[in-house]
Amino acid sequence: xxxxxxxxxxxxxxxxxxxxxxxxxxxxxxxxxxxxxxxxxxxxxxxxxxxxxxxxxxxxxxxxxxxxxxxxxxxxxxxxxxxxxxxxxxxxxxxxxxxxxxxxxxxxxxxxxxxxxxxxxxxxxxxxxxxxxxxxxxxxxxxxxxxxxxxxxxxxxxxxxxxxxxxxxxxxxxxxxxxxxxxxxxxxxxxxxxxxxxxxxxxxxxxxxxxxxxxxxxxxxxxxxxxxxxxxxxxxxxxxxxxxxxxxxxxxxxxxxxxxxxxxxxxxxxxxxxxxxxxxxxxxxxxxxxxxxxxxxxxxxxxxxxxxxxxxxxxxxxxxxxxxxxxxxxxxxxxxxxxxxxxxxxxxxxxxxxxxxxxxxxxxxxxxxxxxxxxxxxxxxxxxxxxxxxxxxxxxxxxxxxxxxxxxxxxxxxxxxxxxxxxxxxxxxxxxxxxxxxxxxxxxxxxxxxxxxxxxxxxxxxxxxxxxxxxxxxxxxxxxxxxxxxxxxxxxxxxxxxxxxxxxxxxxxxxxxxxxxxxxxxxxxxxxxxxxxxxxxxxxxxxxxxxxxxxxxxxxxxxxxxxxxxxxxxxxxxxxxxxxxxxxxxxxxxxxxxxxxxxxxxxxxxxxxxxxxxxxxxxxxxxxxxxxxxxxxxxxxxxxxxxxxxxxxxxx
Numbered sequence: 037x038x039x040x041x042x043x044x045x046x047x048x049x050x051x052x053x054x055x056x057x058x059x060x061x062x063x064x065x066x067x068x069x070x071x072x073x074x075x076x077x078x079x080x081x082x083x084x085x086x087x088x089x090x091x092x093x094x095x096x097x098x099x100x101x102x103x104x105x106x107x108x109x110x111x112x113x114x115x116x117x118x119x120x121x122x123x124x125x126x127x128x129x130x131x132x133x134x135x136x137x138x139x140x141x142x143x144x145x146x147x148x149x150x151x152x153x154x155x156x157x158x159x160x161x162x163x164x165x166x167x168x169x170x171x172x173x174x175x176x177x178x179x180x181x182x183x184x185x186x187x188x189x190x191x192x193x194x195x196x197x198x199x200x201x202x203x204x205x206x207x208x209x210x211x212x213x214x215x216x217x218x219x220x221x222x223x224x225x226x227x228x229x230x231x232x233x234x235x236x237x238x239x240x241x242x243x244x245x246x247x248x249x250x251x252x253x254x255x256x257x258x259x260x261x262x263x264x265x266x267x268x269x270x271x272x273x274x275x276x277x278x279x280x281x282x283x284x285x286x287x288x289x290x291x292x293x294x295x296x297x298x299x300x301x302x303x304x305x306x307x308x309x310x311x312x313x314x315x316x317x318x319x320x321x322x323x324x325x326x327x328x329x330x331x332x333x334x335x336x337x338x339x340x341x342x343x344x345x346x347x348x349x350x351x352x353x354x355x356x357x358x359x360x361x362x363x364x365x366x367x368x369x370x371x372x373x374x375x376x377x378x379x380x381x382x383x384x385x386x387x388x389x390x391x392x393x394x395x396x397x398x399x400x401x402x403x404x405x406x407x408x409x410x411x412x413x414x415x416x417x418x419x420x421x422x423x424x425x426x427x428x429x430x431x432x433x434x435x436x437x438x439x440x441x442x443x444x445x446x447x448x449x450x451x452x453x454x455x456x457x458x459x460x461x462x463x464x465x466x467x468x469x470x471x472x473x474x475x476x477x478x479x480x481x482x483x484x485x486x487x488x489x490x491x492x493x494x495x496x497x498x499x500x501x502x503x504x505x506x507x508x509x510x511x512x513x514x515x516x517x518x519x520x521x522x523x524x525x526x527x528x529x530x531x532x533x534x535x536x537x538x539x540x541x542x543x544x545x546x547x548x549x550x551x552x553x554x555x556x557x558x559x560x561x562x563x564x565x566x567x568x569x570x571x572x573x574x575x576x577x578x579x580x581x582x583x584x585x586x587x588x589x590x591x592x593x594x595x596x597x598x599x600x601x602x603x604x605x606x607x608x609x610x611x612x613x614x615x616x617x618x619x620x621x622x623x624x625x626x627x628x629x630x631x632x633x634x635x636x637x638x639x640x641x642x643x644x645x646x647x648x649x650x651x652x653x654x655x656x657x658x659x660x661x662x663x664x665x666x667x668x669x670x671x672x673x674x675x676x677x678x679x680x681x682x683x684x685x686x687x688x
Contacts, residue, residue: 040562041099047559048093054552055086061548066538075537078526081519088516089556091509096563098258098502099251102457105215113141113210113270114193118183119201120148124157126465127201131163134199139210144191148183166190172426180266181432181439188276188431196276200267202465203230209461213270216455224275224452225444227253228268228459232466234677239568240670241473242575243466246567253456261506262456263444267464275452279443280431282450285340292340296331299347299411303327306407319354323408326350351412435490437600438483442491445507449498468676470668471616477579481514481586482593482600489594516576517583524580524626524661527654531637534646541649574667581622615672623668626661634658 059082068075115134119127127145134143144164147154158165166187168177178185184198195214199205206212213226229249235241256262264271306312307320330347334340433442444454467473493499493507529535538545560569592598617624634655640646 040565044096044099044559044562047555047562048096051552051555051559052090052093054548054555055089058548058552059083059086061544062538066540066545068536068539071535071537074522074526074529074535077522078537081522084515084519088509088512091505091512093559094502094505095252095255095259095509096559097255099255099563100258100456101254102257102455104212105219107215107218109139109211109214110218111194111214112192113139113195113197113214114191115141115143115197115199115205116146116184116187116191117144117199117201118146118148118180119154120180120183121151122201124151124154127154128157128161130199130201130204131158132161133204133207134197135161135163136207137197137205137210138207139214141197141210142191142193144187146183146187148180164191169426175424175426176434177426178430178434179437179439181430181434181443182426184432184439185280185427185430185434188273188280189427189429192273194273196271196273198267198269198271199462200464203267203462204464205268206461206463209268210270212459212461213457216457217270217272220453222451222453223455224272224447225262225264225454226270226457227262227265227454228457228461229253230265230268231460231463233463234465234468236677237568238670239571240667240674241467241470242571242667243473245572247564247569247572250458250567251563251565254458256506257454257456259502259506260453260500261448261503262454263507263510264440264454266438266440268462269440272452275447275450276431276443277429278450279433279446280429283433283446284429288340289334292334292343293331295414296327296334296347299327299414300324300331302407302410319357320407323350323354323411327411348412351408354408355412436483436486438480438486441484441507441510442487445487445491445493445496445499445503448503449496451498468674470671470674471619473671474579474582474616474619477575478582478586481583482590484511484514485586485590486594486600487511489590513576514583514586517580517587520577520580521584523577523657524630527657527661528629528633530650530654531633531640531646531658534640536650541647541653571667574664577661577664578623578667581619620668620672623665627665627668630658630662630665 059079062079062082067079115137117127117130117134131143131145134141137143142164144166145154145158147158147165147167150167155165155167168183168186172182172186176182188196195210195217197205197210209228213228216226217223230245231249232243235243253262303320303324307317307324309317312320326347330343333346334343431443432439433446436442448454467476488508488511493504493511496504499507526537530537589598589600593600637646637651637655637658641648641651
């Protein structure tokens with residue numbers, strides 16, 4: 037253990053202890069309850085920040101700087117270049133570089149735009165070309181995840197190097213990464229950094245993310261939670277296929293459970309019919325027992341085929357005994373059932389995936405024999421080919437518009453391991469205008485929040501405690517938009533109106549807050565180890581409207597059913613229109629209010645109506661907020677990257 041690593045642990049522990057001391061004191065002794073409407077949101081925001089500090093400290097507690105793999109690279113490999121209408125020249129530059137990768141492999145362009153000119157260019161260069169099959173027509177496409185899943189069933193390499201259309205790989209990328217899979221047969225993923233050649237030192241759009249592709253991923257790697265970032269990663273095919281099969285089985289199990297619940301409700305209603313003859317009622321009660329046993333068997337892991345066969349056989353026997361009873365009514369009921377709306381065709385498979393249709397079926401006034409026949413129809417309708425999907429097995433996760441994190445979390449939950457290899461082995465292109473960058477960050481945040489709402493890592497089976505925290509830490513960070521609003525509003529309210537969110541600016545306050553704040557900053561500096569992180573700190577606060585929108589739209593998608601669209605990031609070097617004023621008006625408004633508040637606050641002190649200490653503290657706070665938000669002004673003025681040397685032009 038190095039001295040720097042020991043220092044990081046000491047600082048992390050101090051940061052957490054001082055933070056807990058400060059926030060506990062804030063809740064217990066310093067909240068100004070007379071101004072609760074700002075005091076309570078502020079202390080909640082500070083609590084949020086403390087949790088963020090704890091999660092960062094835990095991340096860095098086991099930061100891992102991996103040595104090179106011990107084993108030589110082995111196994112067959114496919115290089116998959118995912119594209120959707122990016123410029124053909126860009127895609128071909130990546131494909132030709134992929135062909136030059138030293139390790140033996142096959143290179144494939146996965147063209148989700150199905151462009152004839154893209155196919156012709158690939159064929160002329162001797163590069164494999166894959167587009168969606170006809171099976172995808174009229175089915176959910178699942179964006180990039182669907183494109184990759186389609187290709188997985190048309191290729192056969194043991195390992196898959198996944199690249200975005202702009203990520204030009206180094207010839208040694210497979211030689212440097214495949215050895216990890218031989219070192220440990222449980223490794224499913226090796227992620228390398230994303231690095232951009234069209235970004236200068238100022239990086240006004242904050243694209244490089246050196247803190248994430250460095251200390252943070254290394255910290256997650258120490259907890260076996262380094263995750264897939266969508267590109268520049270190598271994945272084991274067997275792991276992905278296991279993931280797809282497990283997902284398929286779970287989907288079928290859920291369909292069976294849904295069908296059996298509906299069957300139970302229908303039989304309960306039929307048994308409650310007091311006009312039915314005693315022998316018919318007895319038969320229905322017997323079938324209720326069969327369905328309950330089937331539900332128990334399915335829950336205990338009995339093969340689905342056996343569960344459905346047993347129910348179907350019991351129903352057939354009951355049907356033969358009941359066939360002479362109320363046949364005409366049964367036919368009428370079955371006719372009505374056949375007329376219920378379906379999703380794709382006239383079969384009853386839609387009932388299995390559509391809870392609304394099942395509920396409508398379950399409450400129908402069925403005759404006794406009609407109830408038995410309807411239950412039989414439900415069981416028969418269970419389809420193992422998932423007709424609602426283009427392919428039954430979907431290896432990469434499709435629960436989010438960003439497939440990467442969700443896929444990695446599923447792999448970790450099945451016991452697979454991941455590796456973060458901290459070496460730049462591909463060079464890509466970052467967005468060159470603010471509008472495009474905002475769309476990119478919104479998509480990332482929306483996808484992350486979709487995963488949180490659909491598959492919360494804190495409750496996910498199969499993950500270790502550290503893995504749960506590492507995934508949750510990334511998701512938690514996107515809630516910062518709400519805290520940012522409070523941090524901006526609090527000093528404005530004080531300087532304009534003199535409303536104090538704390539009981540007083542006392543020695544107790546400064547003695548607790550300053551050590552906590554300073555140790556946090558020192559920890560950050562030591563962890564960064566010379567990395568320029570100020571731009572990332574700016575955008576974590578300055579993009580607060582994007583983070584809030586991501587949370588609200590992801591909630592609307594998952595809970596309210598308002599679907600999100602997948603937006604491909606432009607990387608063609610052309611600006612996407614003028615300044616995005618509609619997207620950045622909250623930041624501009626905040627900057628104007630902060631500036632006015634600063635002037636008013638200083639003026640109140642000059643005329644003797646303001647408190648000097650409080651004004652000083654809040655003025656420093658305002659100046660910090662303005663320094664952070666100023667990055668938006670820089671980004672609006674940014675006109676794209678201009679290479680300064682011939683070498684840089686060649687790289688771009």
